[in-house]
Every structure is written in structure tokens, then in C-alpha cells.
Amino acid sequence: xxxxxxxxxxxxxxxxxxxxxxxxxxxxxxxxxxxxxxxxxxxxxxxxxxxxxxxxxxxxxxxxxxxxxxxxxxxxxxxxxxxxxxxxxxxxxxxxxxxxxxxxxxxxxxxxxxxxxxxxxxxxxxxxxxxxxxxxxxxxxxxxxxxxxxxxxxxxxxxxxxxxxxxxxxxxxxxxxxxxxxxxxxxxxxxxxxxxxxxxxxxxxxxxxxxxxxxxxxxxxxxxxxxxxxxxxxxxxxxxxxxxxxxxxxxxxxxxxxxxxxxxxxxxxxxxxxxxxxxxxxxxxxxxxxxxxxxxxxxxxxxxxxxxxxxxxxxxxxxxxxxxxxxxxxxxxxxxxxxxxxxxxxxxxxxxxxxxxxxxxxxxxxxxxxxxxxxxxxxxxxxxxxxxxxxxxxxxxxxxxxxxxxxxxxxxxxxxxxxxxxxxxxxxxxxxxxxxxxxx
Amino acid sequence: xxxxxxxxxxxxxxxxxxxxxxxxxxxxxxxxxxxxxxxxxxxxxxxxxxxxxxxxxxxxxxxxxxxxxxxxxxxxxxxxxxxxxxxxxxxxxxxxxxxxxxxxxxxxxxxxxxxxxxxxxxxxxxxxxxxxxxxxxxxxxxxxxxxxxxxxxxxxxxxxxxxxxxxxxxxxxxxxxxxxxxxxxxxxxxxxxxxxxxxxxxxxxxxxxxxxxxxxxxxxxxxxxxxxxxxxxxxxxxxxxxxxxxxxxxxxxxxxxxxxxxxxxxxxxxxxxxxxxxxxxxxxxxxxxxxxxxxxxxxxxxxxxxxxxxxxxxxxxxxxxxxxxxxxxxxxxxxxxxxxxxxxxxxxxxxxxxxxxxxxxxxxxxxxxxxxxxxxxxxxxxxxxxxxxxxxxxxxxxxxxxxxxxxxxxxxxxxxxxxxxxxxxxxxxxxxxxxxxxxx
Numbered sequence: 097x098x099x100x101x102x103x104x105x106x107x108x109x110x111x112x113x114x115x116x117x118x119x120x121x122x123x124x125x126x127x128x129x130x131x132x133x134x135x136x137x138x139x140x141x142x143x144x145x146x147x148x149x150x151x152x153x154x155x156x157x158x159x160x161x162x163x164x165x166x167x168x169x170x171x172x173x174x175x176x177x178x179x180x181x182x183x184x185x186x187x188x189x190x191x192x193x194x195x196x197x198x199x200x201x202x203x204x205x206x207x208x209x210x211x212x213x214x215x216x217x218x219x220x221x222x223x224x225x226x227x228x229x230x231x232x233x234x235x236x237x238x239x240x241x242x243x244x245x246x247x248x249x250x251x252x253x254x255x256x257x258x259x260x261x262x263x264x265x266x267x268x269x270x271x272x273x274x275x276x277x278x279x280x281x282x283x284x285x286x287x288x289x290x291x292x293x294x295x296x297x298x299x300x301x302x303x304x305x306x307x308x309x310x311x312x313x314x315x316x317x318x319x320x321x322x323x324x325x326x327x328x329x330x331x332x333x334x335x336x337x338x339x340x341x342x343x344x345x346x347x348x349x350x351x352x353x354x355x356x357x358x359x360x361x362x363x364x365x366x367x368x369x370x371x372x373x374x375x376x377x378x379x380x381x382x383x384x385x386x387x388x389x390x391x392x393x394x395x396x397x398x399x400x401x402x403x404x405x406x407x408x409x410x411x412x413x414x415x416x417x418x419x420x421x422x423x424x425x426x427x428x429x430x431x432x433x434x435x436x437x438x439x440x441x442x443x444x445x446x447x448x449x450x451x452x453x454x455x456x457x458x459x460x461x462x463x464x465x466x467x468x469x470x471x472x473x474x475x476x477x478x479x480x481x482x483x484x485x486x487x488x489x490x491x492x493x494x495x496x497x498x499x500x501x502x503x504x505x506x507x508x509x510x511x512x513x514x515x516x517x518x519x520x521x522x523x524x525x526x527x528x529x530x531x532x533x534x535x536x
Numbered sequence: 537x538x539x540x541x542x543x544x545x546x547x548x549x550x551x552x553x554x555x556x557x558x559x560x561x562x563x564x565x566x567x568x569x570x571x572x573x574x575x576x577x578x579x580x581x582x583x584x585x586x587x588x589x590x591x592x593x594x595x596x597x598x599x600x601x602x603x604x605x606x607x608x609x610x611x612x613x614x615x616x617x618x619x620x621x622x623x624x625x626x627x628x629x630x631x632x633x634x635x636x637x638x639x640x641x642x643x644x645x646x647x648x649x650x651x652x653x654x655x656x657x658x659x660x661x662x663x664x665x666x667x668x669x670x671x672x673x674x675x676x677x678x679x680x681x682x683x684x685x686x687x688x689x690x691x692x693x694x695x696x697x698x699x700x701x702x703x704x705x706x707x708x709x710x711x712x713x714x715x716x717x718x719x720x721x722x723x724x725x726x727x728x729x730x731x732x733x734x735x736x737x738x739x740x741x742x743x744x745x746x747x748x749x750x751x752x753x754x755x756x757x758x759x760x761x762x763x764x765x766x767x768x769x770x771x772x773x774x775x776x777x778x779x780x781x782x783x784x785x786x787x788x789x790x791x792x793x794x795x796x797x798x799x800x801x802x803x804x805x806x807x808x809x810x811x812x813x814x815x816x817x818x819x820x821x822x823x824x825x826x827x828x829x830x831x832x833x834x835x836x837x838x839x840x841x842x843x844x845x846x847x848x849x850x851x852x853x854x855x856x857x858x859x860x861x862x863x864x865x866x867x868x869x870x871x872x873x874x875x876x877x878x879x880x881x882x883x884x885x886x887x888x889x890x891x892x893x894x895x896x897x898x899x900x901x902x903x904x905x906x907x908x909x910x911x912x913x914x915x916x917x918x919x920x921x922x923x924x925x926x927x928x929x930x931x932x933x934x935x936x937x938x939x940x941x942x943x944x945x946x947x948x949x950x951x952x953x954x955x956x957x958x959x960x961x962x963x964x965x966x967x968x969x970x971x972x973x974x975x976x
Binding site: 154169172244281282287288289292298320 | 592685686760
């Protein structure tokens with residue numbers, strides 16, 4: 097059984113030619129989705145603050161940043177872009193990792209690839225390997241790490257960002273080990289920032305930490321031997337119930353756990369998405385008007401009851417965390433994919449209030465955290481079972497359709513198409529072509 | 537009883553006119569000592585690496601860095617200077633804090649003060665308040681935090697650096713609270729880096745994190761309400777046995793726990809200094825040649841047995857952690873204050889090997905961790921009790937003499953005198969005058 101450090105070094109040693117098409121496809125979907133949500137978030141207040149600070153420092157123009165044509169050193173661009181891309185909380189989620197891999201890792205990969213003038217395909221490959229490392233470390237830290245108050249997106253993410261940056265810098269195993277051990281003393285991120293600008297900032301610090309650790313290791317920085325799983329390393333100090341050896345079995349390139357990545361097609365809490373998909377499926381087969389519904393009974397994993405079951409939301413933001421109101425929106429054909437939909441007035445919309453009263457949510461520990469089951473009762477007395485499990489992998493064309501629809505909703509059709517076209521042509525472009533899409 | 541956050545905000549609200557002379561004097565000693573050890577460490581390999589990376593990024597020339605005339609943005613200067621100043625591990629120690637306040641906080645204070653063109657006295661005052669915050673948070677995190685594997689210099693230090701930077705930026709209570717809460721998600725540092733370049737780097741990250749948090753808060757960054765002692769805040773997530781309310785009693789300006797700061801007058805592990813002082817005291821009263829010694833029995837706090845009781849050191853670095861060899865050096869009048877003394881050849885010096893055989897060290901939990909007691913037996917059959925407790929505050933003139941002797945040993949007399957002269961004249965200088973001493 098390899099140690100976690102050996103497993104990570106094996107991931108870093110995977111050659112581009114060994115990456116299976118299924119994993120590569122998902123990495124490219126993530127690159128597309130990341131560019132879209134970051135562009136859409138680039139005018140958020142937190143984006144303005146981190147950008148303003150970064151621009152005040154200036155420095156060697158190496159890497160692009162969302163929302164400005166000025167280039168910055170890679171470390172600072174990664175900090176800003178990580179923050180900006182998580183500002184809308186509309187990016188991808190890996191449930192076993194308990195985190196958002198793209199926003200922590202992509203900014204490190206793209207900043208280094210742009211600076212080093214690498215092929216565009218290298219961004220996605222480096223991201224994939226970094227994300228795989230991040231997922232595995234997130235699993236090794238375990239759910240207790242998250243429950244205690246740590247934010248895997250930031251903590252595990254820093255290791256993934258380091259691996260991605262180091263891969264592009266071709267560190268080799270000895271320097272890569274130094275980089276991963278060094279970032280162990282730098283990785284951080286607390287869940288108590290949720291609901292504030294600190295949450296997206298956590299993604300930025302992971303990305304920035306990754307660039308920094310790889311850059312210092314490249315210069316010969318001497319770190320401890322194993323900052324990941326060694327004595328008083330990151331796992332020992334940050335998790336009381338770490339995952340066992342099973343975390344590291346079925347390694348890539350044969351098996352990428354990253355492939356379980358889930359994209360958000362709705363601009364609300366990921367815990368509500370299975371319900372929305374189940375209702376949309378039902379509505380596609382049966383024309384049901386809101387007034388036809390007598391009751392909607394939902395069964396979800398109990399963890400979500402403390403996350404996204406706000407019965408009486410007061411703001412548009414709180415609607416994003418309300419099963420009842422989101423169900424009402426689906427029945428009233430209100431677009432859940434566009435972030436700008438979630439205005440405060442939704443919370444007082446009498447149509448939604450009336451429908452929300454008919455929704456009942458109960459916890460059931462036998463139901464997985466990506467699954468939702470339920471019963472839709474109509475006024476004519478019929479009952480229909482509804483169900484959707486996000487853990488089932490969608491066909492590529494369904495993902496593509498969903499991501500492009502979301503992109504068009506957020507950025508408009510021309511920008512969405514331009515970015516999609518570039519990602520489709522990734523093997524013929526450079527990293528600088530992709531970086532140019534941050535603002536063009 | 538104030539909450540920890542309230543206590544910190546009270547520290548930040550102390551006006552310069554309220555600072556008592558005793559505390560101010562110690563802060564200025566720390567500023568002198570910090571400049572000295574940082575200059576002496578500026579050619580260490582780790583200094584070259586962080587400097588090279590910082591210079592490659594360049595940026596708005598705001599703050600000076602040891603070892604180059606090029607100025608950098610404050611955040612990056614703080615990262616480099618924190619690392620450089622801890623490279624020799626010859627800086628001050630606060631035992632209750634369990635950490636090194638100056639290397640984490642001074643770089644943040646001086647970088648902001650230089651950029652903002654503030655009076656020199658403001659550096660020392662901001663440092664003092666930041667160090668007080670760091671000491672109190674270090675005590676609140678408690679020894680268990682350290683034993684688990686965290687490095688208070690870096691973790692508690694980040695809060696102190698934030699307070700110092702925010703004080704100079706005149707954040708006011710609301711923005712100061714945001715800064716302290718924000719740095720809670722960024723503070724990090726592991727003890728597993730000890731013995732590597734990662735240890736001094738931990739000081740740098742604390743300083744850099746402090747500048748960053750203060751700068752972002754100044755721009756309106758919204759963080760959680762209480763990242764220090766709130767739910768899933770830094771203390772809850774990083775300490776299983778936090779200190780109680782007693783940590784926050786006897787607050788400044790009436791009582792600065794920082795005043796218990798201890799300077800290193802010997803370039804070796806601080807755990808050995810009480811022994812060295814005890815032996816030097818004994819040798820000042822009695823002329824004892826090495827061959828006169830039959831046995832030296834030492835009693836120390838048991839924690840030191842795992843830190844600085846290397847019986848057979850193999851290198852000059854290991855000699856720094858060897859009671860037996862350091863005792864031998866004292867009896868052979870080998871200068872323990874000069875870092876360059878600790879060459880590998882000491883480990884094989886037959887005179888030291890012979891003396892070391894006569895030294896026996898035992899742990900005694902009744903003895904404080906700044907205390908050493910023992911018995912010196914001479915070949916004529918007499919026994920002398922020896923003892924020294926570092927916790928006793930030295931008269932200012934003794935500290936001054938020790939610091940200036942150390943400075944002269946490290947930098948040569950002219951540089952030592954020039955820096956001392958500037959610190960003595962602090963009230964008539966600007967921060968930029970002090971920053972110029974980093975390299976001149």
C-alpha cells in the first residue's frame with residue numbers, strides 16, 4: 097500500500113498520454129464551466145476588493161485576471177481568480193471530496209500555464225491531476241474535518257493546486273514532494289466564513305498557496321519529508337477521523353474519482369438540485385400546473401435539513417437554500433439557472449408562498465446526499481413518485497447542453513458560444529488563448 | 537468578562553500616550569534585536585530563495601527587504617522579511633505565548649509604516665500591541681495547540697500581525713474586527729517544519745497574512761463576525777484545550793504580558809540558555825578550569841529533554857541542542873553568542889567530548905521551563921549549587937549590554953552601533969529611516 101505522499105507523487109507522474117478520454121472530457125467541462133462562472137462573478141463586490149488590492153500591488157505581468165486587462169504575477173492572479181470564480185458559488189462540486197475543486201485548482205493551473213506559454217490542453221490536464229489529488233486528500237481528511245469547521249475546498253484544495261502548478265513547472269518527484277510538504281504548513285480555510293466574502297476567498301488562498309509552494313520548491317526550498325501524512329503533518333493535525341487506505345485504492349489513471357464531479361445547472365444550493373431535476377423530469381412527462389398540486393412530499397439525506405430547508409426565506413439568497421420555494425419556482429417556470437433570478441422579491445411572491453405551503457421535507461438517512469425521493473400528489477387524487485440521484489453520471493451531451501444553457505443565461509449567447517468553441521478546440525490553442533477568454 | 541474579540545479590539549484601541557515606558561522599552565529592544573538577527577540571517581539559503589521569488593514578482597515599490605535595495609509591495613516584503621529574520625532562529629521568545637513574536641509581527645508593522653511614511657516610533661508601538669495580541673491568543677490556544685503540531689509563532693502570530701498592520705492603517709473597531717476574523721481563515725503553520733526552511737517561512741506567512749487581512753478589511757471586505765472565538769472560529773477548530781478567561785484578565789495598558797519577552801544572547805536553543813547563564817555566573821565568581829570539573833548535574837523541565845539534550849551531536853546545528861556540549865563550550869570560553877561559532881567540527885572536538893561525558897541532565901517537573909538548577913562538583917571534592925531562571929526580568933542595562941554584544945558579534949561593531957543609535961533616537965526618526973537599516 098503506498099503512503100498518501102507516494103500516491104500523490106504517482107498522480108503527479110501520470111503522463112498526458114495516459115489520461116483516459118472520459119476523465120479528460122470532464123476536466124474540459126470544468127474548464128468551460130469555471131470560465132463561465134468566474135466571468136459572471138467578476139463584478140461581485142468581493143471581486144472588486146481582491147482585484148483592487150492585487151492591482152495596487154501590481155508586479156511582473158504574467159497572468160490574466162477576471163475583470164481587468166492588467167496582468168499580474170501568477171500567485172496574485174491565482175488569489176484573485178480563485179476568489180472571483182467562487183463568488184457566485186455556482187461552480188462545480190465533488191461530494192466525496194466535500195468541496196469545489198475547480199475554483200481552487202484551475203486558477204493555479206491557468207496562471208502558470210499562461211506565464212510559461214504552454215499549450216491550452218496542459219491547463220486541463222494539470223487541473224485534472226490536481227483535482228484528483230485534492231479529491232483524494234479531501235476524502236483522507238474525511239467528513240469530520242468538514243464537520244469540525246474546516247473547508248476542504250481550501251485545505252485539500254491547496255494540495256491540488258500545488259500539484260497542478262508543480263506539474264506544469266515539471267518539478268519532478270523530489271521537488272514535487274517538497275512542494276506538497278511545504279504547502280502543508282500554508283493550507284488553511286474555515287467554514288465559519290460561509291455566508292461572507294471569506295468563503296470565495298478560501299478558494300483564492302488555496303490557488304495562491306499552490307502557486308507559491310510550487311514556485312518555492314522549484315527554487316530548492318527544503319521542507320519536511322512528508323507534510324501530508326507524516327508526524328504532525330496536515331492530516332494528523334487537521335483530522336481526528338481521517339479516511340483509511342481505501343481512499344488511495346483504485347488510483348488513476350485507471351480510476352479518477354474526480355470523474356464524479358457535478359456541475360451546477362441551477363444557481364442555488366447544490367443540495368436542492370436533485371429535487372429540481374426530479375421535478376423537471378416529472379413536468380417533462382406530465383403537464384401539471386401549480387394549482388393542480390395538492391402536496392409535495394420530499395425525502396432527503398438529513399444533512400441537508402440544516403443547509404437548504406429554509407421554510408420562510410427572507411431574501412433572494414435565502415431562496416437559494418429553500419426546497420419549498422425552489423419547488424415553487426420550478427412549477428411556475430421561473431428560471432433557476434440564472435443567478436440574477438434570485439431577487440429578494442421572490443421571498444414575498446404570493447404564488448410562491450402559496451405553493452411552498454404544500455411542500456414537506458423529511459430527512460431519511462438511507463437516502464444518499466446526492467439523491468432526492470418523494471411523492472407528488474395532485475388535486476385529482478393521483479400520486480406520482482419522483483426521484484433523482486445526482487450521483488448517476490449524465491451522458492456527455494446532456495452535460496454539454498446544461499453547461500451551455502447555463503453559460504448563455506449568465507453571459508449571453510455570443511460569449512457562451514465563443515468560450516465553448518475555444519474549449520472544443522483546446523488541442524489547437526495555447527494557454528494564452530484561454531486566458532484571453534477571461535475578459536474577451 | 538470581555539470576549540476574546542472584544543479584548544483584542546481593546547488592545548487595538550490603546551493610544552500611544554497610554555503605553556507605559558516599561559513596555560515601550562521592551563518593544564524597542566525587540567525592534568533592535570529583530571533588525572540585527574534579520575541582517576545576520578539575510579545570506580542564509582532560505583533568505584535567498586524567498587528573496588528571489590519576491591524579486592521575480594516585483595510590484596509597487598513600497599517596502600524594503602533584507603538583502604536587496606529593491607522595494608516590494610508590503611505583503612510580499614513581510615513574507616520575505618519574516619522568513620529571513622527567523623532564519624537563524626536567534627530572535628526573541630515569549631514562553632507563555634509559546635512563540636517568537638518579533639519575526640511574525642515586526643515585518644508587517646515595518647512594511648506598512650514604511651509605505652505610509654509614518655514616524656519610526658509607530659513601528660514599535662504597533663508591534664507592541666500586535667505582540668500583546670499574539671501572546672494572548674497564543675495563551676488562549678494553549679500548549680495543547682503546540683503539542684498537537686501547530687506553531688504558535690505562525691498561527692497566533694498572524695492575528696498579532698493583523699492587529700499591528702490594522703493599527704497603523706487606523707482601521708477602527710469595525711474594520712479591525714473584520715480583519716481579525718478574516719485572518720482566522722488564513723492563519724496556519726505546522727511544527728513538522730522544524731529543522732527545515734519551513735520553520736522560518738512560518739514566521740513570514742504570519743506577517744504576510746497580517747498585511748493582507750488588514751489591507752482587505754480596509755477595502756470593505758466582509759468576514760464572519762468572530763473568526764477568533766466564534767463558532768468554528770480559529771480557537772475552536774485549532775485547540776482542544778483552549779485557555780480560559782484568565783488569559784484575558786489583567787489587560788493592557790495596565791499589564792502587558794509581552795513584557796515577559798526573552799532575548800537570546802546565545803545562538804542556540806532557548807531551552808539551554810538558563811544553563812549557560814547559570815554556568816557563566818558561576819565562572820564569574822570562581823575561576824574553574826575544565827579539568828577542575830568532576831561532574832555537572834543539571835535539572836531541567838522534562839519538556840526540554842526531547843528538545844535540547846542531544847548527547848552526541850553530529851553537526852554544529854545539533855550542538856545548539858546539546859546541554860552537554862554547550863556546557864563544555866562555556867568552560868572552554870568558546871563564544872556561544874556568535875552564530876558562526878557553531879561549526880560541525882565542534883561535534884568532534886576532543887576537549888568538548890571529554891567534558892560532555894561529565895554532564896548529566898535529568899527532568900524535574902517541579903522546575904519551570906525557563907529555569908535550570910544543578911550541582912557543579914570539582915575534583916577537589918567541593919560542590920557548588922548553580923541556578924538561573926530566565927523568567928526573572930533583567931535590568932534594562934543588562935539587556936542592552938547583551939543585545940549590543942550579540943549585535944557586534946553578528947554584524948561587527950560599526951553596524952551594531954549604527955543600529956543601536958537609531959533605535960535610541962526612535963522618536964526623532966521616520967519609519968523609512970529604520971527601513972533603511974535593513975541594508976545600510
